[in-house]
Each structure stands twice: as C-alpha cells, then as structure tokens.
Amino acid sequence: GEDVEQSLFLSVREGDSSVINCTYTDSSSTYLYWYKQEPGAGLQLLTYIFSNMDMKQDQRLTVLLNKKDKHLSLRIADTQTGDSAIYFCAETIISGGSYIPTFGRGTSLIVHP
Amino acid sequence: GAGVSQSPSNKVTEKGKDVELRCDPISGHTALYWYRQRLGQGLEFLIYFQGNSAPDKSGLPSDRFSAERTGESVSTLTIQRTQQEDSAVYLCASSFGRANYGYTFGSGTRLTVV
Numbered sequence: 001g002e003d004v005e006q007s008l009f010l011s012v013r014e015g016d017s018s019v020i021n022c023t024y025t026d027s028s029s030t031y032l033y034w035y036k037q038e039p040g041a042g043l044q045l046l047t048y049i050f051s052n053m054d055m056k057q058d059q060r061l062t063v064l065l066n067k068k069d070k071h072l073s074l075r076i077a078d079t080q081t082g083d084s085a086i087y088f089c090a091e092t093i094i095s096g097g098s099y100i101p102t103f104g105r106g107t108s109l110i111v112h113p
Numbered sequence: 114g115a116g117v118s119q120s121p122s123n124k125v126t127e128k129g130k131d132v133e134l135r136c137d138p139i140s141g142h143t144a145l146y147w148y149r150q151r152l153g154q155g156l157e158f159l160i161y162f163q164g165n166s167a168p169d170k171s172g173l174p175s176d177r178f179s180a181e182r183t184g185e186s187v188s189t190l191t192i193q194r195t196q197q198e199d200s201a202v203y204l205c206a207s208s209f210g211r212a213n214y215g216y217t218f219g220s221g222t223r224l225t226v227v
Contacts, residue, residue, distance in 0.1 A: 004155075033215055033216075035218075040220070041220055041221075042117070042204055042218035042219050042220045042221055043156075043204070043206075043218040044218070045215040045216065045217070048215050088155065088156070099144075100146075100158060100161055100169060101146070101158075101216060102158065103148075103155050103156040104155055105154060105155035106155055
C-alpha cells in the first residue's frame with residue numbers, strides 16, 4: 001500500500017508497558033520518527049531512528065525496526081497518565097532530493113488507572 | 114524564535130471568504146512544511162519550501178490553495194473562496210536542512226468554515 005499504517009486505538013493500565021505499531025511503505029526510507037500530539041497542541045518529536053539501525057532506546061522509550069517487514073514499533077515502559085496522547089509514526093521518503101515526511105493516521109493511547 | 118509560531122491559533126470564517134494563515138519557523142531553519150489535519154485523521158502533506166522555493170506543491174488540494182515564503186523565513190498559506198471541507202487544523206513545521214533529526218511543529222491554526 002501507499003500509506004503509513006497504524007492501529008487507531010490502544011488502551012493500557014497505568015504502570016504497564018505500551019507498544020504502538022506501525023508499518024511503513026518505502027524500502028528507501030532513511031529516517032523514521034515517532035511524534036506525540038497532546039490535545040490542542042502540535043506534534044512533538046519523541047524519537048527517531050535511522051534505517052541502518054535495529055533498535056534505539058531513550059529512557060522509557062524503545063524503538064524497534066524490522067526492515068524486512070517494514071515494521072516499526074514504539075514501546076513505552078511504565079506508562080503514565082501523562083502519556084495519554086496521539087502517537088504518529090512518520091517516514092521520510094527520499095524523492096528527487098527532497099525529504100518529505102509522510103505520517104500515519106496516529107494511534108490514540110489511553111492510559112487508565 | 115524559540116519555536117515554530119503559527120497565527121492565528123483559531124479562525125472562523127464564512128464560506129466563500131479568503132483566509133491567510135501564517136507560520137514563523139525557527140530562525141535558521143531552511144525547510145518549511147505545511148500539513149492539514151482533519152478531525153480524527155492523520156497529517157496530509159500540502160507543500161514544502163526549501164529556502165523561498167517550493168519544489169514540491171503536489172499536496173495542494175486545489176487551485177484555491179497557494180503558499181509563499183519570503184526572506185527564508187515567514188510563510189503564508191492562503192485559501193481562497195473557502196469551503197466547509199477546508200475546515201481542519203493547519204500545521205506548519207520547519208527543519209534545518211534535510212531534517213535528519215526531525216521536524217519542529219507549530220501548534221497549528223484551527224480553521225472552521227461556517
């Protein structure tokens with residue numbers, strides 16, 4: 001397909017781990033990103049990974065990349081209520097020398113006590 | 114400035130009127146992007162600037178939409194003869210060069226066409 005795909009909703013209990021999944025489209029994608037959007041706000045860059053990497057860890061966040069399956073995941077350890085937001089996966093497709101990021105529809109993460 | 118600034122934050126306009134949305138990128142950021150986010154949807158790419166040039170306008174949905182950038186700084190997105198389907202949040206992002214390390218987004222302009 002031509003879209004970056006994500007599941008639309010994820011509900012977890014506070015303190016549990018959250019795993020948000022994404023499939024991307026272009027094998028030539030070089031950069032892959034996770035963004036967080038809180039209500040009424042713009043997108044905040046959480047983390048990024050280059051396609052020559054398999055994993056990246058940053059505090060409570062772990063990004064895993066499976067290039068063969070074009071699958072990207074974001075794991076949030078010890079999920080807190082403040083993590084409730086929409087999480088967007090994005091890829092940068094190298095086309096004609098421009099780097100245009102393409103975003104998924106976002107996964108709404110709901111954290112309940 | 115410290116971040117990407119967009120104005121106005123909210124705009125309500127009557128169908129058929131023209132609107133201008135403004136984006137002030139981070140100083141020194143050479144690339145600037147406009148996206149549209151409809152309620153419950155992902156981000157729809159509209160246009161990209163490198164400096165003051167727009168090498169990719171492929172996302173503009175119709176000829177009612179236009180954008181310009183001056184001084185490698187401020188950008189204006191203009192929507193002429195607005196329609197109800199133009200109602201959305203319009204997001205601007207900027208980056209330094211090829212954005213290897215990500216893009217910085219503004220808080221968006223929420224446009225409502227009534």
